[in-house]
Amino acid sequence: MWATNLKILALVIGTLGAYTLVASIIPQVQSDVPTELTFGSEVSAAELVAAGEQIYAGAGGCTTCHGLGTRAPNLLTDEGGQGTIGTRCGNRVSGEDCKAYLHRSLVEPMAHVVEGYQPIMQDMSRTLSPAQIWSVVAYLQSLGGEVTVSGEDVAAAQQASGSGAAGAAPGAAAATTTAMSTTTDPVEIMQQSQCLLCHVLRGQGGPIGPSFDGMGARLTADYIRRSILQPNADTASGFAAMAGTMPQTFGQQLSAAQLEALVQFLSQQR
Numbered sequence: 001m002w003a004t005n006l007k008i009l010a011l012v013i014g015t016l017g018a019y020t021l022v023a024s025i026i027p028q029v030q031s032d033v034p035t036e037l038t039f040g041s042e043v044s045a046a047e048l049v050a051a052g053e054q055i056y057a058g059a060g061g062c063t064t065c066h067g068l069g070t071r072a073p074n075l076l077t078d079e080g081g082q083g084t085i086g087t088r089c090g091n092r093v094s095g096e097d098c099k100a101y102l103h104r105s106l107v108e109p110m111a112h113v114v115e116g117y118q119p120i121m122q123d124m125s126r127t128l129s130p131a132q133i134w135s136v137v138a139y140l141q142s143l144g145g146e147v148t149v150s151g152e153d154v155a156a157a158q159q160a161s162g163s164g165a166a167g168a169a170p171g172a173a174a175a176t177t178t179a180m181s182t183t184t185d186p187v188e189i190m191q192q193s194q195c196l197l198c199h200v201l202r203g204q205g206g207p208i209g210p211s212f213d214g215m216g217a218r219l220t221a222d223y224i225r226r227s228i229l230q231p232n233a234d235t236a237s238g239f240a241a242m243a244g245t246m247p248q249t250f251g252q253q254l255s256a257a258q259l260e261a262l263v264q265f266l267s268q269q270r
């Protein structure tokens, strides 16, 4: 049972990712892939840490900012002489212990902005489920500190989030906090796929990739399609330093209709 759960977990993390489109879009895998990472309250600290590490290094998108040097604080290594994140987390905000601080850093990143940095981190509960968030907290604690996250935290958060934390459509099934819709509205797809973490649209978004504004005047639809399907096929000029950061999984996650909606929309941005 335990081993089966781990297998399912690995499958979920591997396939679903932060972009969690798969289950709702590709009907043939729907029965194999649960849309939610479900731990029972008996989950061990080690299981949480392992799950959190995978989310941190992969689907969570954390390494886009953390680890590239100056954009965000280093979590895995020392920062300003205060140790790794698991060591310094308890000293950041007085009265807030490590676990509480880390959880808030993820779901309310604006509550305490680390000195010297811009408030560019997003509320991770929009893309990660409560169980995924607690796993990441456990992983961060394990980096130099004691893991105090338990299955009870996960269970409580899963219960509390019954109404759908991810801003899901009203009436969406309560259990699927990470459900993605099959919308073909390009802006909604971009929000769900997190394109705007890295790209700017109408002046809003992140500076990591080239702006979508004016993209259609520079690039053909074919080029845009290939850039989404195979981000590493070409590197945008001026963005060589960021090459390799765009997820290569959109081809599997977007339906054909969604991909075309994006391509058409982007080639119309003049």
Ligand code: HEC
Residues within 6 Å of the ligand: 056, 060, 061, 062, 063, 064, 065, 066, 071, 072, 073, 075, 079, 085, 089, 092, 102, 105, 106, 109, 110, 112, 113, 114, 117, 118, 119, 120, 121, 122, 124, 136, 140, 197, 206
């Ligand atoms: C868009 C860039 C970006 C992404 C993506 C991002 N972060 Fe951050 N993060 C920041 C920045 C900048 C700060 C410092 C400013 C602040 O506190 O908001 C920060 C702060 C933090 C802190 C507090 C660090 C400290 O020293 O106290 C933690 C913990 C953290 N992030 C974890 C994560 C995790 C885990 C993920 C992935 C689930 C993630 N971040 C994704 C940019 C990002």
Ligand code: HEC
Residues within 6 Å of the ligand: 064, 190, 193, 194, 195, 196, 197, 198, 199, 208, 209, 210, 219, 223, 224, 225, 227, 228, 231, 232, 234, 235, 236, 237, 239, 240, 242, 243, 244, 245, 246, 247, 250, 262, 266
């Ligand atoms: C984690 C950051 C990140 C995310 C998320 C991301 N991209 Fe990108 N994207 C980049 C970077 C960096 C480049 C430039 C480097 C390169 O070409 O590989 C790029 C390049 C592109 C290009 C080619 C632009 C050019 O001028 O050549 C297109 C088109 C594009 N992205 C579309 C998208 C779409 C659509 C999404 C969402 C479905 C998306 N990207 C999500 C980082 C990202």
